Amino acid sequence: MTGQVETAVFPVLIGGEWRPAQVKGTLQATNPATGEALEGLYPVSGQEDVLAAIAAASGVTPGTPEHIAAFLQRYAELIEGSGAELSALAALETGLPEKGRLLETELPRTTRQLRLAADTALSRSWTRPTIDTEAGLRSVLQPLGKPVVVFGPNNFPFAFNAVSGGDFAAALAVGNPVIAKAHPGHLGTTRALARLAFQAVQESGLHPASLQLLYHLPPDLGFLLVGDARVGAVAFTGSRGGGLALKRAADAAGVPIYLELGSVNPVLLLPGAVAERPAELAKELFNANTLGAGQFCTNPGLVIAVEGPGQAAFVQALTGAYQSAGSGVLLTEGAAPHIGAGLKTLTGAGATLVAGGQADTPGFRFQPSLLTADAKTFLAHPDALQTEVFGPVCLLVTVQEDELDRVLAPLEASLTASIYSSATGSDDALYGRAEPVLRQLCGRLINDRMPTGVAVSSAQMHGGPYPAGGHPGFTSVGIPAALTRFAALRGYDHVRDGRLPAELQDANPTGCWRLVDGRWTQEALA
Incomplete structure (x- = not known):
């Protein structure tokens, strides 16, 4: 990560490979403490990159919970192994303190989120299997079968990053591929994280196109990305103006978009x-x-x-x-x-x-x-x-x-x-x-407390009514609740036992908790 300076335009990650971008322009990261531009050119991608990323992600089949958990756990390990280099780079790009904030607080929070997501994927608790034996009906939350687009904000280069933050972890834990849009405020940090994530993808056996990374887009291509019917959902954290503009494009295509837009927090x-x-x-x-x-x-x-x-x-x-x-x-x-x-x-x-x-x-x-x-x-x-x-x-x-x-x-x-x-x-x-x-x-x-602390907890609610958030029933922090934004509720009506998802089968081979006739249980059905 800290080797020879690269002078060429950095490649994008699409379809399981780092490939040259369709360059419509370039941008550089900046040191906000001095105002100086940092080394390295990042591409502003064209339409060809956007469509290629959507096509590649759309061809990804959901991994098994075991493969997903192995990826998330390995990714957390790799981040920790590069923690000093990542924190130094993020401090250079954001002006946030390396000691106290990035290395000792935000980075551990990020790896904890990834590991919580891994545990949740294995437990299948997020799927909420529900069975009504008398009516012959069963339902369960499942992956969307489509990619999730994640836009990261500028103020948390690790914990909310498009390739390492809570939205990313939640979407992957469900089994959805991610198309990540980097924030211009920490381009090098995002690139470094994506390289580690792709290494974890390869080592865990997850589909190689489970993660696509685009650095920057003209506004019209951002609208094209979120407004493509092949996209399953969008997660955006950032300004109200930008978020609402993306919402209009996503709404027009019927793509669910989950917004976290900030507020005055009285x-x-x-x-x-x-x-x-x-x-x-x-x-x-x-x-x-x-x-x-x-x-x-x-x-x-x-x-x-x-x-x-x-x-x-x-x-x-x-x-x-x-x-x-x-x-x-x-x-x-x-x-x-x-x-x-x-x-x-x-x-x-x-x-x-x-x-x-x-x-x-x-x-x-x-x-x-x-x-x-x-x-x-x-x-x-x-x-x-x-x-x-x-x-x-x-x-x-x-x-x-x-x-x-x-x-x-x-x-x-x-x-x-x-x-x-x-x-x-x-x-x-x-x-x-x-x-x-x-x-x-x-x-x-x-x-009797100020609002700035947002603990990573299964009971956390980090969202709110419109326009602070996009929907009052969802949170962007808190696992497993955050996962449900990127899942589809699917029902089964008198479907034979052998044809049901494992979570709904009579024997409950997964051992997960299920709501059976109004009672939570891990027991098999008689």
């Missing part, structure tokens, strides 16, 4: 909580909002604080934290102008900028920025003041207790919503008013 601070620990809450909020230079889809961008004792101390501590903070490195060159445009929208709608507000150097940076507004201002322009700014930007809205219900009413759907309340129970009545509203607006409701 945090409600009730007066008892602020009175108990104003400085602690200010520090916690500042750290969460500026973590990773604010480039998290769960970044707390909107805070609603109910007036009460301790409010002045909280605001003073929060303002001081932003005023004394240094600028963090942004992921891409376009990030700072985007943040600037978002701040202009917020201030144009009446918010007051009290700290930050400027792009910075070297490289791509922006000052942590705090804005404030009162309830009257927020209610006059609720849409504009809920503009998501993907960066270290927080809007603090202060409200009186009798204004809270009106301020909560126009809130948009978000991935998360957090409520901080007093440990003594003094906020319980206010909590009871606010919780039913926020519960309907978010995928994950949080108490």
Whole structure:
């Protein structure tokens, strides 16, 4: 991975081989800490590559759970064996810290996801076999029989990467081939991961065309890719504008598309909580909002604080934290102008900028920025003041207790919503008013914690109502639940036992858990 610099355009992975791309242009990775372009040319593929990738992936038959698990386990091993080189490369391309973040946190999270997916593939738990003996009906979740297209975001070069992240692991664990579209923010990291993945494909006996990699596409070819009827599903994590444009193309072709588009993730601070620990809450909020230079889809961008004792101390501590903070490195060159445009929208709608507000150097940076507004201002322009700014930007809205219900009413759907309340129970009545509203607006409701942490857990919900997500019933993090996005529910009506999938046969040769006449069991049918 760190050998001689290659000057030619890197090949794409299609049909089980690294082959020259149909080059419609080239692009380079960039070091965001310095703004300098990095060595290596990556192709912007043409239509021939897109159609070839779809055709190759469409010819893949699902592997056995054993082959799938062997691939995922071997891939995790290979990633760990190259962890230092991968982390160094990702740090160079993203500006994210190698120590603490990439090597010690995100990379282990990624390999854990892969191993969880392997275990789930072997257990077949994701298939949810259901049997009604009286009606003679049986159903089970099965692979789509078509490829899944995965678009990775810029902020997690390992854990959400198109060739190693949760969407990739879930689609492969079900038995679907993947067509991966790399993010321009970490091209070299994606290439290095894909080389390891292809090695694992070859060593595990999985179909050689189980993974296709395209680095970049013109917008019209992105629409062509997701709008091809041979595609079984699409997973996209990224900006709302890009995701909704892809959704229109996929919807027109009847291709399911699962979106994770980010949100402002409202945090409600009730007066008892602020009175108990104003400085602690200010520090916690500042750290969460500026973590990773604010480039998290769960970044707390909107805070609603109910007036009460301790409010002045909280605001003073929060303002001081932003005023004394240094600028963090942004992921891409376009990030700072985007943040600037978002701040202009917020201030144009009446918010007051009290700290930050400027792009910075070297490289791509922006000052942590705090804005404030009162309830009257927020209610006059609720849409504009809920503009998501993907960066270290927080809007603090202060409200009186009798204004809270009106301020909560126009809130948009978000991935998360957090409520901080007093440990003594003094906020319980206010909590009871606010919780039913926020519960309907978010995928994950949080108490007394900031939303930025997304644990890999079978109980995790990382999604939410539209437009934060594409569908409120699905999560992009959490195995086995994440797998169900890329599966088809198939029913069998009085089909003879020997003709049934193994999970539905009377003897239950797989030993998996099944819902038989309303009862979960691993037992064979008498």
